[in-house]
Amino acid sequence: MIQIKDLHKSYKMGSSSLHVLKGINLTVEEGELVAIMGSSGSGKSTLLNIIGMLDLLDEGSYELDNVLIKDLDETKAAKYRNKFLGFIFQSFNLINYKTAVENVSLPLYYQGMKRAERQEKALKYLTSVGLLDWATHLPSELSGGQKQRVAIARAMASEPKLLLADEPTGAIDTQTSNEVMDLIQKINQEGKTILVITHEEDIAQMCKRIIRLKDGVIVEDTKVNQVLATQYV
Secondary structure, eight states, rough: HHHHHEEEEEEEETTTEEEEEEEEEEETHHHHHHHHEEEEEESHHHHHHHHHHHSSSEEEEEEEEEEESHHHHHHHHHHHHHHHHEEEEEOOOOOTTTTHHHHHHHHHHHHTTOOHHHHHHHHHHHHHHHHHTTTTTGGSSSSSHHHHHHHHHEEEEEOOOOEESTTTTTTTTHHHHHHHHHHHHHHHHTTTTEEEEEHHHHHHSSEEEEEEETTEEEEEEEOOOOOGGGGTT
């Protein structure tokens, strides 16, 4: 699913440059649930941004679903993001003046899907996250956990190959975090490949593999005995 070889990324800082990723080699198979951990400045967000086609690599190669991701202008990057990727953010990134169902159907609008079909699909995915009864509510009328469920439904609606979750439990309490991770585990059990950026050890243990970054290199890559979130829900 993901094949990264000798990936380097630097940023210009005035007259000098900051070498953030220093030769990353990473393979993720279809159907994996992988946690990426590391302290602030370790390079985990930069790596996620490159995988998510929100940033470009300097050296090395990146393949997603056997497609070499390179020389992307913004139009092509947007097209590939729509085709391959679903994003779940810590801050939910919902549009405040749109209802839950409108938020979920947004990626389908960009795919050119007709309105009735968008509506039907959005309701299906809201049902899958247990929020059908909240379809016509605005984000301001939802709890943090409900907002994150809407965000997960939106990420799933375009039926992406890969889900990227950036600190998906960072803005919610422990109980709600466990509920969100239970949902992520269920989506993974259906065969979806998911990467979770987290700084929380207990959330990482709910994945099947943990990759730790330090100073721009992978220092640990281990498969773990997955803790099921259901035991805490």
